Amino acid sequence: MSERRACLVRPWRRAPVAFVGRVVAAAILALARLAATAAEPDLDEEAAFQAAAAAVAPSVVRVEVAGVSEAGLSGPAEASPAAGPSTGLVVGADGWIVATSFAVPKDVTQAVVTLPGGGRRVARVAGRDLARGLVLLAVDLPEGTSGLAVPEAAPRDSWRVGQWTLVLGRAWSAVEPSVGVGILSATNRAWGKAVQTDASVSPANYGGPLVDIAGRVIGVLAPLPAETAGMTSGTELYDSGIGFAVPLEDILRVLPRLQAGETLAPGILGIGYASRDPFTAVPLIATCRAGSPAAKAGLRSGDRIVEADGRPITRVAQLRHVLAPKYAGDAVDLVVERGEGGERVAARAELVASLPPWRRPVLGIVPRRTAARPAGAAPAAPAAPAGVVVDWVWPDGPAAAAGVVAGDRVTMIRHRPAGAGEEGGTLEVADAAALGGFVGGLEAGDSCELVLDRAGTPATVTLTLGKQPALPPANVPPREGDPEAATIERLEAAEIAKPAWVVTPATQPETPLGVLVYCGPPGAGAGKGAAADEAARLAAGRWKAAATRYGVAVVLPVSADAERWGREDIQTLARSLDGLRLRRPLDPTRIAFAGSGPGGAFAWLAAEGLGPAVRGVALLDAVLPRQATVEPTEPGRSRAVVFGSLPGAAVGRVDADVRRLDAAGYPVGILPELIGDALPAETLCSWVEALGVL
Amino acid sequence: MTRHHRRRFVAAVLAAGLAAGAARAATPGETIAGAARRVVKLYGAGGVRGLEGYQSGILVSPAGHVVTVQSTVLDSESIDCVLDDGRRFPATVIGVDPRRELAVLSIAGEDLPSFALPGATEVAAGAGESVAGRVAAGTRVLALSNLFAVAVGDERVSAQHGVVSTVVPLEARRGAFEAPYRGEVYLLDYTTSNPGSAGGALVDWRGRLVGMLGKELRATTTGVWLNYALPIDEVALAYREATGKGPPPAPPSDDVAPFDAGVLGVVLVPDLLDRTPPFVESVRDGSAAARSGLRPDDLLVAVNGRSVASRSAVQKTLAAVPDGDPVEFAVIRAGEIVICDLGPKPAARRDP
Structure with missing residues (x-):
């Protein structure tokens, strides 16, 4: 007899003991079938599937949203994908039921639950688990009724990848649960928050249980994505052979808090890393945010995390496995190595639900552009002394006030806390990225000491950090170069039907270029043939001078649809930038999108689509598009936003957008009227240069 | 169940009971091979704008009757029917049950391998069995079909496996077109909603015919693609109706006009959105x-026990209640469910 068969029979002997009251009839039937079909293992399994489903079925309820709160009247009922009934699982005999945020979106305060017996009850939303996309419902049971059937949880140590799993739902019918069968595909998914199954998981059984062959519940099915971006993302995985379930054990652990009405949020530590790829990055704290749990625990920018909750850490991904399952209010024990000597410092941080938006603090210097090196790697050329050479100083900025001049080399920075007795962090400055990370962890108004190398002579200045200005200063120093040597070409790439045009200045090839993506009217530059090409080159030629003066490659995308900018254009743009990166080194701190009219709205959406790599967005004669999501800023995710209007165009109503962006932490400003030139090349290219401010 | 069937059923039970372990059970491969001989590949019209020109069918008589779904594939001058052994026959439509969207084709064959539908009057020796009645949720089932037309020539149709997920009334649509059949179907826990699968055979782990695979449809309630099959008893009824051996086919149910709740004296909150919650705005005195x-x-949550999530759902559900039948609303009021008995449903005409 195979091992699988043995597994199958063993829990069977236990099942009737565990569920005597509920499943006698089903068990007898199944045992009878089991006996009758003993020669056919496949049918033994069939009987076991049915018995396991019958064991849990009394705990599976139907959940429907009935009406919505006043605040949400115009929203969720229409916008939510939970258009139909969904499923819930009993977790407390006295009326506690777990469902998903997919079925009961935020702003919805009550739902209707149909109990397995058929009775409908109004359920109130008792608590929410935002980290796992779950909601706890409470129903009042009629006087004198017996409690609801609470299923047995399958303990973690019983899970085996490859074991049979069943999924149950009640969306199709309140009378009979639907059943699906698969295997346990993986445990410890979604950074430790979920297990995975290949059984059919869809909106029809979200909120239902993932059941083992003994009729015990492993978890609650949920549209949990690998990266928990939003409450309902991940639903696109249905019918894909990938389904997730949040372990019931984990839910039961926080059940008392949810019952007490708490909203459980993901826990935030408040640190930023040097690299964004969690699988290769060493857990070096690039930015330790002022006032964050990490800062309060005594961590500093430049520390390297080596242990979390007793587990050794060598990569950011490992740290994330420890942190992601935690909620705000949970604590994490960290050990960091600090400084040259690798002093080990232990710290305990208590995670929080949110931090105020990050307002990027700056020194007011613009470093000289140097060839990029991979994050975490040692400086490539030992010949070049460490430090950051000041290319130009922001007029009237903190560094200018402290007497920093172009050509100074910043070799060390020391934070000087206001409170007496506090010790501030110190950083031996290796490069601009490290300096930016350190400064990012401080706040505007903080005092810093800079150690400079001024033509071989050390100097020390003290300055007070300012906030990143959104607009460029009036006199950004221009670069040398022949504008006419700039090239204009198509960014050809495979599978791109309408390649973008790019204007590349003829500067030294190793100097990284800034990038300005300018989206004009849809359809521009799309024409075929020599005459259309000539016209497009003529239009692009007007960018040559500004592109050369400020070291910026100007990308002019062409919309796929001549009438409008669309989603597919974002994909094309991302690939165009990849193509450009292969030709010339690009400066990651100076990538900006701009556009006018519909192109401006598209520029914002494209920046959202490409994420934190985009450091600035300029909207000319445009406001934020309706579908814009303005996420609060955090270290590594902020961008300067400027509005402006072209000559002759009506001034848009941007006040509301300015307030919205400012509240979320973005540097935001309105460009002075762009006079004279219908194409604001000079202003935009100097702005891209100014984005490199530290 | 015919006497013949009953005898065989008893024999099967005895065999299972007595021979436990002694009789060798068919391997899954043998089960699939046995059932696949009775499934055919159909090629007809189509191939334009997302409509496939192929589907599946099930042989249900040794003389060459094939059941399949009624579809645009059959709107063709010539329909090709390819058997498991690669033989190719022209097929003609000899009957249709428009409500269940089932068509019966005929091919000029003899002694063809076939399944005996429940209630069949003549059962050939060696005919494949059908299950008696319905199977339960969790039953392991194989789907055999001309999936994506990947099986060419004499290649065997594709086999997929999973379980019956549940048995529910079909509430589905294809684009804006609502499926006319509202009876019960098996929902499956694996993806059969694919081009070419419609008309294929659903068989249990013993190779007995359980149902016929349905079309590519989406659920009206959740919008997910449905993987469903028409249960064998409905297939048998449809076969008899289509071949004139049963009662005349019922015309496809036309969409009933929504019933205005105002006739009962209820005014619901106006439809501002597609899915405005069915709140009661006012109640006419004396109604x-x-x-x-x-x-x-009051917020309506159910009409005669059926969930209603929107104003339009209330009107649709009311429309389905026959005139004169009792109407009962379940509403939420101050956090409690309250049942309101509105008495017999009047004819759908607003009184002056």
Whole structure:
């Protein structure tokens, strides 16, 4: 007899003991079938599937949203994908039921639950688990009724990848649960928050249980994505052979808090890393945010995390496995190595639900552009002394006030806390990225000491950090170069039907270029043939001078649809930038999108689509598009936003957008009227240069 | 169940009971091979704008009757029917059950391998069996079909496996077209909603015919693609109706006009959105609604036990209640479910 068969029979002997009251009839039937079909293992399994489903079925309820709160009247009922009934699982005999945020979106305060017996009850939303996309419902049971059937949880140590799993739902019918069968595909998914199954998981059984062959519940099915971006993302995985379930054990652990009405949020530590790829990055704290749990625990920018909750850490991904399952209010024990000597410092941080938006603090210097090196790697050329050479100083900025001049080399920075007795962090400055990370962890108004190398002579200045200005200063120093040597070409790439045009200045090839993506009217530059090409080159030629003066490659995308900018254009743009990166080194701190009219709205959406790599967005004669999501800023995710209007165009109503962006932490400003030139090349290219401010 | 069937059923039970372990059970491969001989590949019209020109069918008589789904594939001058052994026959449509969207084709064959439908009067020796009645949720089932037309020539149709997920009434649509059949179907826990699968055979782990695979449809309630099959008893009824051996086919049910709840004296909050929650705006004095105790601001959650999530769902559900039948609303009022009995449903004409 195979091992699988043995597994199958063993829990069977236990099942009737565990569920005597509920499943006698089903068990007898199944045992009878089991006996009758003993020669056919496949049918033994069939009987076991049915018995396991019958064991849990009394705990599976139907959940429907009935009406919505006043605040949400115009929203969720229409916008939510939970258009139909969904499923819930009993977790407390006295009326506690777990469902998903997919079925009961935020702003919805009550739902209707149909109990397995058929009775409908109004359920109130008792608590929410935002980290796992779950909601706890409470129903009042009629006087004198017996409690609801609470299923047995399958303990973690019983899970085996490859074991049979069943999924149950009640969306199709309140009378009979639907059943699906698969295997346990993986445990410890979604950074430790979920297990995975290949059984059919869809909106029809979200909120239902993932059941083992003994009729015990492993978890609650949920549209949990690998990266928990939003409450309902991940639903696109249905019918894909990938389904997730949040372990019931984990839910039961926080059940008392949810019952007490708490909203459980993901826990935030408040640190930023040097690299964004969690699988290769060493857990070096690039930015330790002022006032964050990490800062309060005594961590500093430049520390390297080596242990979390007793587990050794060598990569950011490992740290994330420890942190992601935690909620705000949970604590994490960290050990960091600090400084040259690798002093080990232990710290305990208590995670929080949110931090105020990050307002990027700056020194007011613009470093000289140097060839990029991979994050975490040692400086490539030992010949070049460490430090950051000041290319130009922001007029009237903190560094200018402290007497920093172009050509100074910043070799060390020391934070000087206001409170007496506090010790501030110190950083031996290796490069601009490290300096930016350190400064990012401080706040505007903080005092810093800079150690400079001024033509071989050390100097020390003290300055007070300012906030990143959104607009460029009036006199950004221009670069040398022949504008006419700039090239204009198509960014050809495979599978791109309408390649973008790019204007590349003829500067030294190793100097990284800034990038300005300018989206004009849809359809521009799309024409075929020599005459259309000539016209497009003529239009692009007007960018040559500004592109050369400020070291910026100007990308002019062409919309796929001549009438409008669309989603597919974002994909094309991302690939165009990849193509450009292969030709010339690009400066990651100076990538900006701009556009006018519909192109401006598209520029914002494209920046959202490409994420934190985009450091600035300029909207000319445009406001934020309706579908814009303005996420609060955090270290590594902020961008300067400027509005402006072209000559002759009506001034848009941007006040509301300015307030919205400012509240979320973005540097935001309105460009002075762009006079004279219908194409604001000079202003935009100097702005891209100014984005490199530290 | 015919006497013949009953005898065989008893024999099967005895065999299972007595021979436990002694009789060698068919391997899954043998089960699939046995059932696949009775499934055919059909090629007809189509191939334009997302409509496939192929589907599946099931042989249900040794003389060459094939059941399949009624579809645009059959709107063709010539329909090709390819058997498991690669033989190719022209097929003609000899009957249709428009409600269940099932068509019967005929090919000029003899002694063809076939399944015996429940209630068949003549059962050939060696005919494949059908299950008696319905199978339960969790039953392991194989789907055999001309999936994506990947099986060419004499290649065997594709086999997929999973379980019956549940048995529910079909509430589905294809684009804006609502499926005419509202009877019960098996939902499956694996993806059969694919081009070419419609008309294929659903068989249990013993190779007995359980149902016929349905079309590519989406659920009206959740919008997910449905993987469903028409249960064998419905297939048998449809076969008899289509071949004139049963009662005349019922015409496809036309969409009934929504019933205005105003006739009962209820005014619902106006439809501002597609899915405006069915809140009661006002109740007309002296109306059936007023007598039932319905009040403004009540939120309807069910009409005669059926969930209603929107104003349009209320009107649709009311329309399905026959005139004169009792109407009962379940509403939420101050966090409690309250049942309101509105009495018999009047004819759908608003009184002056």
